[in-house]
Amino acid sequence: MKVLIITYYWPPAGGPGVQRWLKFVKYFRDFGIEPIVYTPSNPTYPLLDETLISEIPEDITVLRRPIFEPYRFAQLFSKKETKTISRGIISGSKKQTFIQRLLLYIRGNFFIPDARKYWVRPSVSYLSGYLKEHEIDTIITTGPPHSVHLIGKTLKERLNVRWIADFRDPWTTIGYHDKLKLTKKSIQKHKVLEKEVLTTADQITVTSFTTRDEFSGITQKPIAVVTNGYDEEKVEEGSLDTKFTIAHIGSLLSGRNPLLLWKALKQLTEEDQEFTKEFELRLIGAVSDDVLSAIKDAGLSPFLDVVGYVSHSEAVRLQRQSQILLLIEIDSEDTRCIIPGKLFEYMISKRPIVAIGPKGADIAKIINDTQAGKFFEYDEYADIKSTIFSYFKAYQDGALVAQPEDLEKYSRKALTQEMAKLIKRKK
Numbered sequence: 001m002k003v004l005i006i007t008y009y010w011p012p013a014g015g016p017g018v019q020r021w022l023k024f025v026k027y028f029r030d031f032g033i034e035p036i037v038y039t040p041s042n043p044t045y046p047l048l049d050e051t052l053i054s055e056i057p058e059d060i061t062v063l064r065r066p067i068f069e070p071y072r073f074a075q076l077f078s079k080k081e082t083k084t085i086s087r088g089i090i091s092g093s094k095k096q097t098f099i100q101r102l103l104l105y106i107r108g109n110f111f112i113p114d115a116r117k118y119w120v121r122p123s124v125s126y127l128s129g130y131l132k133e134h135e136i137d138t139i140i141t142t143g144p145p146h147s148v149h150l151i152g153k154t155l156k157e158r159l160n161v162r163w164i165a166d167f168r169d170p171w172t173t174i175g176y177h178d179k180l181k182l183t184k185k186s187i188q189k190h191k192v193l194e195k196e197v198l199t200t201a202d203q204i205t206v207t208s209f210t211t212r213d214e215f216s217g218i219t220q221k222p223i224a225v226v227t228n229g230y231d232e233e234k235v236e237e238g239s240l241d242t243k244f245t246i247a248h249i250g251s252l253l254s255g256r257n258p259l260l261l262w263k264a265l266k267q268l269t270e271e272d273q274e275f276t277k278e279f280e281l282r283l284i285g286a287v288s289d290d291v292l293s294a295i296k297d298a299g300l301s302p303f304l305d306v307v308g309y310v311s312h313s314e315a316v317r318l319q320r321q322s323q324i325l326l327l328i329e330i331d332s333e334d335t336r337c338i339i340p341g342k343l344f345e346y347m348i349s350k351r352p353i354v355a356i357g358p359k360g361a362d363i364a365k366i367i368n369d370t371q372a373g374k375f376f377e378y379d380e381y382a383d384i385k386s387t388i389f390s391y392f393k394a395y396q397d398g399a400l401v402a403q404p405e406d407l408e409k410y411s412r413k414a415l416t417q418e419m420a421k422l423i424k425r426k427k
Contacts, residue, residue, distance in 0.1 A: 002034045003138045010039040014049030016341045023412040031420035040067035051311045067119040108180030114145040124154045142166040149197045165201035170211050173334045208362045210337035228341035229410040230348045233316045244278040247322035254290040255330035258356045262298035264385035320349045329357035331378040336361045344410045347372040352402045372404035
């Protein structure tokens with residue numbers, strides 16, 4: 001069965017946005033699905049990871065068409081500011097430069113739903129003929145960027161193809177929406193487009209339980225939760241770090257800044273000499289200036305190792321050799337739905353997870369159900385501190401390890417089988 005997948009993010013794009021559908025495509029043929037990928041030929045990717053290209057099946061059809069992106073013109077003002085915003089690292093309003101405020105206002109109010117909106121019309125024109133010529137009657141769009149869903153909506157209306165709209169993140173309740181300086185008119189336009197997509201698609205897939213519940217209040221169309229997951233990564237196995245490394249892999253946005261965690265770590269360095277000798281805080285990926293300033297203000301600079309962005313395979317290697325893995329989500333009701341793909345890779349590394357997030361977070365249920373670590377709300381200072389110290393004692397005894405349970409259902413292959421069943425479901 002042939003299916004067309006419309007996605008903005010595709011190798012050599014790096015970061016988590018590309019992983020989900022790259023892995024589905026990798027395993028679809030095992031379940032009778034022949035994937036055809038449609039993606040831009042000249043995208044503006046904030047992160048690149050050439051190693052992911054090797055995971056694309058050699059004879060998969062990948063269609064590429066040009067995209068016009070205003071980000072290129074914005075770079076005439078400030079290349080650094082534009083790239084920072086496109087990566088999602090937005091400073092608090094008090095620390096934003098004039099250029100940042102201007103770019104955010106333009107991004108939020110002139111490009112709805114996002115700056116890739118100009119890809120919609122030429123894509124519909126090209127794909128209308130392609131779908132007819134190759135007799136493809138099922139399409140999938142995956143967002144963000146949510147403008148991709150408008151391609152699916154128009155093709156659905158023109159050709160009556162079966163359309164699955166996949167949401168890796170929510171739309172109007174995404175955490176950064178309130179930072180885009182949206183006018184009331186812009187907010188309403190987003191909500192209208194969101195509802196049109198949710199009520200026009202034949203099937204909706206989401207990555208979290210909270211997003212499913214949120215969308216069910218907008219549409220009567222079927223909504224399935226197909227989470228992100230882990231793949232069996234072939235990476236060079238190394239020994240565990242000799243130091244007591246607490247590592248965070250991925251972007252640390254301004255909102256992911258647990259001040260009480262930094263305070264707890266600083267106090268542990270003051271209260272225990274052995275902890276002071278062994279502790280290292282390792283940040284792998286893009287880190288906002290706000291987070292770095294908070295860590296410095298807490299007095300943790302002597303223990304900090306900022307690695308920066310690395311390839312996916314290198315990130316997997318580093319997380320497997322770390323003593324503890326740190327997972328931080330923004331303390332907001334809007335982020336309860338976020339289940340980052342790295343959670344599942346964390347779990348199969350068999351390193352204890354310390355997760356901090358909002359009350360009612362979906363990640364708490366998964367971590368608790370699998371016994372992969374501990375989840376804390378932002379105000380649980382004493383519990384965070386005591387847990388980290390107990391992990392340190394286990395590290396000293398050579399007994400620090402996690403033994404998560406029931407992980408098989410989160411494997412990429414098992415999840416691809418779930419998605420394949422949804423694709424094959426009749427209208």
